[in-house]
Amino acid sequence: MHLLSVISLKLVRWTGWLLVPLVLAFFASGYAISGRYGFWVFSDERAALAFHKLMHLPLAVLAIAHVAASAYLAMIRWGWIRQRPAA
Numbered sequence: 001m002h003l004l005s006v007i008s009l010k011l012v013r014w015t016g017w018l019l020v021p022l023v024l025a026f027f028a029s030g031y032a033i034s035g036r037y038g039f040w041v042f043s044d045e046r047a048a049l050a051f052h053k054l055m056h057l058p059l060a061v062l063a064i065a066h067v068a069a070s071a072y073l074a075m076i077r078w079g080w081i082r083q084r085p086a087a
Contacts, residue, residue, distance in 0.1 A: 002083055005076065008069040015066035022062065026055050 001009075031039035032048035043051070075081045 005073065005083070008072050011065060011069040012073065015062045015069070019059075019062050019066060022055060022059055026052065026059060029055070 028039055028042070029048045029052040031037050032043045033045055033052060035045070039048075042048075072081070076083065
């Protein structure tokens with residue numbers, strides 16, 4: 001396995017695990033803003049909105065890194081990208 005493949009695989013795993021709690025917190029803060037499903041108990045609307053806005057950039061960066069690395073590995077797996085034999 002080439003170095004870029006190893007790095008991509010590690011990036012997919014790390015970003016995947018980081019995305020799970022971030023997406024859950026993003027949904028929870030969104031529900032707290034709207035007052036649905038009892039999430040208003042955890043935070044008031046203004047604090048939830050501030051927290052929700054802070055999560056946009058990390059969520060976008062992690063999602064883009066996760067998708068790009070996953071797409072690269074998928075293209076290798078499907079044969080769209082051929083790797084040179086190791087020396």
